[in-house]
Amino acid sequence: MTDKELGKLQKSTFGYFLKETNPENGMVPDSTKENAAASIAAIGFALTAYPIGVEREYLTRGEAVRRVLTTLRFFWKSPQGEAPDATGYQGFYYHFLDMKTGRRANGSELSTIDTAFLIAGALVAGMYFDRDTLEEREIRTLADALYARVDWQWAQNGGLKVTHGWKPGTGFLNHHWSGYSEALILYALGLGSPSHPLPTGSYVAWTESYRWKN
Template sequence: MSGITHRPAQWVIAGCFLIACIQPVIGGMLLDFDGLSADFRTWTRGSASAQAERVKEGFAGRGLRFRYTIRPAGEGRGTVSECGLWLTFPQGDLSRFEWLEMYLKGDPEGLQLGLKDALWFEQFLPLEEFAAAPQNGWRPLRIPLARFDGISDWYAVTGMSLVVRSRTAARGEVVVDSIAVRGERRPPPRPRRIRAPYRPPATLDEDTFLQEVEKRACLYFWYEADPSTGLVKDRCKAFYRDGFPVASIAAVGFGLSCLCIADARGWLPREDVYRRVRNTLRFFRDGAEGFRGFFYHFLEMKTGRRAWNCELSSIDTALFLAGALFAGEYFAGTEVAHLADELYRRVDWQWMLNGGIHPSMGWTPEGGFLASRWSGYNEGLLLLILACGSPIHPIDPRAW
């Protein structure tokens, strides 16, 4: 009798164990490209071209091939070119899934994968970080969705993109297939839709309107800067958060001037403004990457290291110095004034001449001086004033 009474319990335990063993991984296919419903398109900016098409040689059935070419933008400011492939998700609720899976054929180096939600929050991650070793030519990728901490609404993820950005020549081809979500996680809370108070500009008098524009412009350089380094984003999204990691030294110069204006208008606490300006100049003295007093055009916001193999930029260094000297005059008699003067005196303008009368637009360790020079009536006038007036390395006033 004892065996009969315990057997049902044993069967229940065994059955639960069997169910647990054979239960499939929770998830579902987002895009497999076998049907005609997959919505995709390419886009380009600068000296780039891109093409996307379905191909028969997918991982499981058809796949999607993405080809891209980026041509050198030429000498000068070194504009970044970019192109990408956008794929729309037919089902955008990813709130309860743990990771994104896909298969890729080709080299993932230089490619970034981005997700975007219906609130226009978007974030990119380097694809090669998640690519496993190829198996029969295909690389399995598993990307934890938690890594996309810039996404605001996981209940409405509209799609994904593959993007490549470069200042130099680049060419590549990849095929993607079987894009799916897997795993299970606790769904995050739904985002709260909050809108800031809005006053139509047409209802404002002229002085109020101009003051509002000025205030918002100044506050950009406060909120879109790294508080430790003072480096300001080269660009950012207008209507939502982003994780853009690269700063422009010219943006820092504009920011230094704007922070002083924000203090004068009472928009920010004076102690906070002074501390931010001082720390920024300290960082440029001790931590920002440069050479002969000049700084690289683009710097990583967290470290101050050179980004994108960019040039040592003469004009962007001048724009930074203009802001630093402005701040030095505004905070006269302080450490800020001393730091601004020290940074100005370090710049070897004569070296940037490279044997000519007018300064070169820049220099790189890999290629030397850029052939183009700053002359004529343009933004370079600011550079020429600073170079002619240098107390240590002045250039010939005829350059003006």
């Protein structure tokens, strides 16, 4: 693939976030299927992509700031609690959310790994938008606040490793994050939490569960 072809692919891929995102709340659909719910992982990817888009001149810095602020403001103010139609609980968020209301969709679980992708995206935006303006200061404040609200210790459910998630009415899922996987970002964020950090033993328990194969 030539540099020109790669550049075209990058721009068209970024276009997904420009075209499909709900401008009212920052929800990004999981796919282009009709009536697809929003995915909090996709929203995290969008938050990471906006700074890249600014650098590639796919959108202006001001446009990116507006998109990021819309998203972070929504999640900060969205309903948190045990109600089955909330957006999240204990700082975590449901895997799938309604594109219009931003509330739980498809009976999905409160997802620890997808919340990690969302929070990582918020932190990327907070690091990139570093100017001393009212809007960019708010981005940094909201990103830090969302990160601090996540209760990683609660998600351990009394064990060392972090559970896959939780559902209202039935509680924690039976599985924990074990073995080398995308959970690296989850444990890194959990260990570095400024408010509810995972204990060192959590990371040790996770790495001890690796099963290497030749």
